Amino acid sequence: MSWLYFASVIVSIYLLLLLIGKPDKTTADKILTAWQLFATLHLADLYFVISGRYHQFPYLLGWSGVFPLLHGPFLYLYILHLTAKKRLGLWWLLHFLPVVLISICWLPFLLLPSQEKIRVFDSGLPAFSNLAFFTNITIIVSGVSYITASAILLYRFKRQLKEEFSNTEKISLNWLRYLIGGMGIIWLFVVFYQTPQTIYLSASLFICFIGFFGVRQKTIFKSPVTPQITSAPEKEMAAPVTPSQPVAIKAPITSIKYKGSTLTEDNALKIQEQLKELMEREQLYTNPELTLGDVARTLEIHDAILSQVINSKFGQNFYDYINSLRVEAFKKIVAAPGSKSYTLLSIAFECGFNSKSSFNRNFRKFTGQQPSAYLKDQSPSS
Numbered sequence: 001m002s003w004l005y006f007a008s009v010i011v012s013i014y015l016l017l018l019l020i021g022k023p024d025k026t027t028a029d030k031i032l033t034a035w036q037l038f039a040t041l042h043l044a045d046l047y048f049v050i051s052g053r054y055h056q057f058p059y060l061l062g063w064s065g066v067f068p069l070l071h072g073p074f075l076y077l078y079i080l081h082l083t084a085k086k087r088l089g090l091w092w093l094l095h096f097l098p099v100v101l102i103s104i105c106w107l108p109f110l111l112l113p114s115q116e117k118i119r120v121f122d123s124g125l126p127a128f129s130n131l132a133f134f135t136n137i138t139i140i141v142s143g144v145s146y147i148t149a150s151a152i153l154l155y156r157f158k159r160q161l162k163e164e165f166s167n168t169e170k171i172s173l174n175w176l177r178y179l180i181g182g183m184g185i186i187w188l189f190v191v192f193y194q195t196p197q198t199i200y201l202s203a204s205l206f207i208c209f210i211g212f213f214g215v216r217q218k219t220i221f222k223s224p225v226t227p228q229i230t231s232a233p234e235k236e237m238a239a240p241v242t243p244s245q246p247v248a249i250k251a252p253i254t255s256i257k258y259k260g261s262t263l264t265e266d267n268a269l270k271i272q273e274q275l276k277e278l279m280e281r282e283q284l285y286t287n288p289e290l291t292l293g294d295v296a297r298t299l300e301i302h303d304a305i306l307s308q309v310i311n312s313k314f315g316q317n318f319y320d321y322i323n324s325l326r327v328e329a330f331k332k333i334v335a336a337p338g339s340k341s342y343t344l345l346s347i348a349f350e351c352g353f354n355s356k357s358s359f360n361r362n363f364r365k366f367t368g369q370q371p372s373a374y375l376k377d378q379s380p381s382s
Contacts, residue, residue: 005047010203012040015208028082032210035074039207040068046203054121056115061121062106065135068097068190072146075183079150079176083157102138105131143187151182162319163307166290167354182206263305271306272313274299285325288354292318322363326352330363334375344371 008108019033045067047053054061059115073095081088103110109128112120125132154176161168186202278298284290295318310321329351333339339347345356348371353359363371 005050005204008208009040009044009047012036012043012204012207015210016040018360026081027088028078031074031078032083035070036207036210037080038067038070038074039203039210043204043207044292052242055118058118061117062110065106065132065139066099066103068139069102069142070096071183073099075179076146076153079157079179082176083153083160098138098142102135106135140187140191143183143190147180147184147187150183154180161319163311164292164303164318165354166285166319166322167288167358168319179210182209203330262307268309268313271299271301271309275306275309279325283329285322285329286350286352287347288352290322290352320365322352323358324366327366330359330371331367331374335378344375360361 016033016036019029019036022029022033025033041060041063042241043062048060049064051148077095080092094186106128109117109120109125120127154173158173183206186206189198189202215253275295278295279285282298284295284298287294292303292307296306299306307318310316310318314321316324326348330347332353333347334344345359348356348359353362363369363374369377
């Protein structure tokens with residue numbers, strides 16, 4: 001089996017080189033590259049211990065109590081930076097403080113001469129038994145805590161997507177789900193079935209998974225962030241345009257959610273009318289990749305203010321607001337003479353939908369019917 005262990009180290013090194021050579025690396029990519037580096041060292045350390053080759057290469061001996069503490073923070077910070085819209089401060093480096101403290105505690109062993117280090121390790125580390133126990137407990141607590149925190153972060157981000165995008169079909173979170181799930185499986189082995197072989201096999205597969213899919217992962221937030229505006233727009237706005245069909249307000253203003261907002265009710269109403277007029281005139285919803293930032297830049301306001309207006313005045317998130325307009329546009333087109341010469345899907349694409357599943361799901365959500373059933377009800381012969 002030693003050849004298999006050695007092969008996994010080689011594959012991990014190869015994937016590390018691919019990550020290093022990845023062009024236009026974001027902060028998330030750099031975090032993932034650093035993670036892959038330490039994960040490869042961890043894998044090499046496990047290989048030397050399991051194969052018994054640490055007698056020839058004792059340089060990583062002792063770090064097996066430190067490397068596991070890195071994986072939780074790297075997982076959390078990678079997801080945090082991958083899903084963040086803006087640059088985060090250096091406060092996130094504090095997540096590695098436990099690693100530094102444990103490393104300091106292990107310095108008396110780590111700084112031993114090679115032969116002495118091997119002798120102490122072979123004897124079972126009797127002088128470090130309490131520290132080893134404390135380290136194992138810390139590793140378990142760290143792993144469980146960061147896996148839980150990462151899952152919560154991903155859940156919140158999934159909800160946030162519909163506040164930012166009108167189409168989420170191409171934004172796959174499966175890679176991040178697998179990342180959290182894979183880490184969770186390894187920690188189950190650590191807690192309930194801790195043997196060198198199971199830990200090594202599961203860790204090697206997971207580390208290779210990180211490198212392979214990390215090379216392919218793209219940035220989620222590509223559009224530039226709108227200029228920061230801390231108060232409601234002060235410039236003179238265009239006069240409100242009376243819409244042909246007023247939109248009913250489905251939900252009250254969420255005062256708790258926007259407790260710190262300086263947006264006044266008058267400005268919110270002006271933005272609401274401007275938004276209605278913009279959608280009627282420009283039909284921005286026909287762009288399948290439309291985002292909250294795109295609309296906010298057109299209105300020259302901050303995206304947080306626009307999101308607040310859509311939430312409070314229309315009772316919808318951005319995703320539902322735009323897709324409800326697409327559904328209404330579809331209904332108008334199919335009601336027009338000559339629409340029967342086009343397929344339902346081609347009309348749906350013209351209205352801004354970019355897949356059949358998205359069209360059917362949203363149409364059913366806003367009308368309570370499938371598109372074909374709706375057309376049958378609207379037919380004069382029905």
